[in-house]
Amino acid sequence: MGYAFEETYQSKERKGLFKIMNIAVKKSFLKGTINVPGDKSISHRAVMLGAIAKGITRVKNFLNSEDTRRTIKAFRQMGVKISVIESECSGRVDSACSDREIIIEGKGPYLKKPKGKIDAGNSGTTIRLLAGILAGQPWTSCITGDKSLCFRPMRRIILPLRKMGARIKARQDNYAPIYVRGGNLKPLSSPHKLEIASAQLKSCVLLAHLYTGKKIELIEPEKSRDHTERMLKYFGANIKVKGRHIILNPDSSLSGRVISIPGDISSAAFFIIGAIITKNSEVFIKKVGINPTRMEILSVLQKMGANVQLDNKSMEGGEPVADISIISSGLKGISIRGKSIPLIIDEIPILTVAATQARGKTVIRDAIELRIKETDRIKSMVTELKKMGADIRELRDGMVINGPTQLKGADLNSYADHRTAMALVIAGLIAESRHSAKSRPSGRGSANGKTTIHDVECINTSSPEFAKILKKLGADISIAKDDPPTLKLRRAGERRLIIAIDGPAGSGKSTVAKEIAKKSGYVYLDTGAMYRALTLKAMRKKVNLRSPKALVNLAEKTKISFKGEKVFLDNRDVSAEIRAPSVSNNTHFIATVPGVRERMKILQRKMGDRGGIVAEGRDMGTIIFPNAHRKFYLDAKIMVRAKRRYKELKEKEYSATFKKVLQDTIRRDKRDSERDIAPLRKAKDAVLIDTTNMTIKEVVQRCQVLTNDKYQD
Incomplete structure (x- = not known):
């Protein structure tokens, strides 16, 4: 649905140091004395x-x-x-x-x-x-x-x-x-x-x-x-x-x-590895927690050949602490697996960056837990480091990295994960211009060696001082609003993509899908409107909504088409009529009939045959277009989604109370997520975007960045 978003959606900024920001970093070395935030x-x-x-x-x-x-x-x-x-x-x-x-x-x-x-x-x-x-x-x-x-x-x-x-x-x-x-x-x-x-x-x-x-x-x-x-x-x-x-x-x-509370060694790990892999670096970190069950990161680095020393050991609050000194070091590849993994699970993203600079092969296994963190950290690190030219491949439970490799500047995605974002910033410290090396990275490269990591407000989850500390150490780093380029998906000779957007009612998927389609010159495919149109026809013809056979028969005799944002039912414009609450409340009868869904799936896939579409619904990324080029899953808090729906109904002069709209939204969520046929769920490879406190422009921009990021010249 096309929602007129209420004030909460338009104007409230998310708390934290970063608000839809990116970090740009250039090749640098690190020197200085720092404290890291508490553990x-x-x-x-x-x-x-x-x-x-x-x-x-x-x-x-x-x-x-x-x-x-x-x-x-x-x-x-x-x-x-x-x-x-x-x-x-x-x-x-x-x-x-x-x-x-x-x-x-x-x-x-x-x-x-x-x-x-x-x-x-x-x-x-x-x-x-x-x-x-x-x-x-x-x-x-x-x-x-x-x-x-x-x-x-x-x-x-x-x-x-x-x-x-x-x-x-x-x-x-x-x-x-x-x-x-x-x-x-x-x-x-x-x-x-x-x-x-x-x-x-x-x-x-x-x-x-x-x-x-x-x-x-x-x-x-x-x-x-x-x-x-x-x-x-x-x-x-x-x-x-x-x-x-x-x-x-x-x-x-x-x-x-x-x-x-001692300094967090997981936060310190980014600065430790940053100093190890950048030439001529020397960093001293004061009062870091060196709990024996957290020291594995230092043990692994020392096995790889890192020059890391502990000084001034003491005890505070039952926890051991020490100062850590780090000097630039050459590394060698090793195997990391078994009992080491639970002790370094949070440090593996940044260890992966270190491994790209190690001589020989580094193998990380038994780390399947990484796939169920804030994002799939195995996939995210492999995908992004490949863009920088790393020789890295994904395993079911880990990674294999061959090095050393000269990384190149690139535009990178944080996947809204704080540890992925910070690891990629550190990788940017050693990235050169794509013209300064013989080979070019896969994906988009940076002509001047700059690496840009988009969507870095997630860093506030664990280390709000991260960028400030890097600057203190001399890193060439800047923070700016994420102002991505317009989607460029229709250039001569370029493939026409299928972009799938799923999510519950009121998440903003329709409005966002329309904007993306408009900016890219693509067709907007509102699959929910197709079920609404058939529901409207069934209600008009007084077809029994609980008779699957009658509904399938009706679907086979129905023509549904789109012209721009308009929906046509048997060649008649029904764009406004299908948004009535009576239609909304009965659509689930239609949408749960297997035969109807099969008919709709055929029609929807036929529309997507040529590509160049932005499809939104509840099963676009999971059922209809499982091989879509880019998938997004939009969501927002239930109260916010209900407010959006309520405001839309009031503006269209439908009779409604907020309490009733909220109850309907809750019931609809339950029906959609628990139905046996094509339940609402996030595709494994879809990017999750919480729209609760975002503007339409911000959501569209994030989708643009992630789509451009994946498909470049």
């Missing part, structure tokens, strides 16, 4: 344990990022007072600066029931660890997240929590939103073997066991990050760790503490 994993846990401890917890060097702000907001919803006592940002926790101090007034283990859902945003740590605490609360709660998080698997935490007695419901029993009815938990049988080596799974189970009053012994298949165990002990829990065995005893009451 994200420890920042999350400090808030959680401080909230359920008794007394005051003071957290120094707290990382103020989008993810950690979600954790703060969640506990504020549950009655925990959390305040800033020292900040450059006037005491506002929701502002984007990093180095700060917070005070948490602990409530003890039992919290206040929140009003409404808890939104974890894009934070897997928030949703998975918090689920363990919610399982111990004597009330029902719901925790959800953004679209990306809602496609990440949660069964790994759901199953053990159910065994402990929590009543849990989740979408497809595996995805958020997750509804938790807690209280009266019983311990798991001890010893309990965890299915996978996951710090988040382990932490969820440990936090839930605090509410059983019983002893538990957990056994990990491989050692994973142990921040939760260390912090539980620091807060007073009776916990013992020996190798892969963790024993939590019943007398584990928690008391408030003062915590100084």
Whole structure:
């Protein structure tokens, strides 16, 4: 549908340092002394344990990022007072600066029931660890997240929590939103073997066991990050760790503490590798956390030949810290797999960049977990580094990289993933002009060696100071609004593409599809309008909407065509009539009939035979055009989508209340996603775009960048 977007859609900017921005970087070397932001994993846990401890917890060097702000907001919803006592940002926790101090007034283990859902945003740590605490609360709660998080698997935490007695419901029993009815938990049988080596799974189970009053012994298949165990002990829990065995005893009451959070080694890894692979670089990073379960990144780099040294070791808040000095180094390829992978899972994107500069072959295996992060990080890194000329190929569970390769400047896509974005920025530090090397990169190259990474506001998820720190080290880097070129998809001799756009009602897909079609000179294919047109005809002819045979027979005798944005039913313009609420509310009867869908599929594919179309609907990328050249999945929060629909109906003078429109939208979402025939779902290779706080222009521009990025001269 063509929506007139309300103020929320037009004018509100997303929070954070970057707002639809790109980073442009040129070949540089790095020199200087820096501090990196506080460790994200420890920042999350400090808030959680401080909230359920008794007394005051003071957290120094707290990382103020989008993810950690979600954790703060969640506990504020549950009655925990959390305040800033020292900040450059006037005491506002929701502002984007990093180095700060917070005070948490602990409530003890039992919290206040929140009003409404808890939104974890894009934070897997928030949703998975918090689920363990919610399982111990004597009330029902719901925790959800953004679209990306809602496609990440949660069964790994759901199953053990159910065994402990929590009543849990989740979408497809595996995805958020997750509804938790807690209280009266019983311990798991001890010893309990965890299915996978996951710090988040382990932490969820440990936090839930605090509410059983019983002893538990957990056994990990491989050692994973142990921040939760260390912090539980620091807060007073009776916990013992020996190798892969963790024993939590019943007398584990928690008391408030003062915590100084060390620098995040995962954030430091970008600057460490940046210094290693750029010539004549020398960087000194102060007070970085060197937890043994996080040190694997340094071990791997040292095996590759990197010159990395640790100095001034000490302990802070139960965590070891040290200063790290790095000097430019030659690297050699190695094999990275097995027990190393869980310990470096977040650093693999930047390690991939390092591997392009290593002599020989680097093989990364057993990293299938990367495919279910914020994006498929295996595919994203392989795709983007190939554009820069890297000799890299994708494996089911990892990558093979041959080096060293001289990378070339290119236009790159972040896939809205913070670690992918930062890794590509570091790759840009060693990129040369495409004319300075004998070979040219596949994809679009940069004549002056500049590398541009689009859509980098995602960096605010974990490292809002990233660009500022790089500049301090001397990197030739600039941040600008993403102002992509107009789509150029109809040049002489160039293939005519099929662009598929899917999404639920009110996500903006129709308006965006029309704009893209207009800018590119393509045909706009509104597949939803085809089902609406047939619904309108069935209602006019009083065909039984519950008779599949009658509907299939009607479809075979119906002609539907498009001229521009107009829809013609049996050669009659019905563009306005098919938007009536009565038609909208009955279209699902038509859309779920297999024979009708098969007829429509034939018509739609015939329209797409020549290419040069922008098709929007609910199964364009999954069923109708599975081989579309570019796929997008648009979504937005339910309240925003309902407001858009309500405003459109009011402007067209249809009688409607917002409550009724919201109920209809919820029902429609449920029908579309749960129907047996062609359910609404995101294609695996579709790019997810959350339009909640974006303008039409911003969404169209992002689609332009990603399409141009994939198909260049």
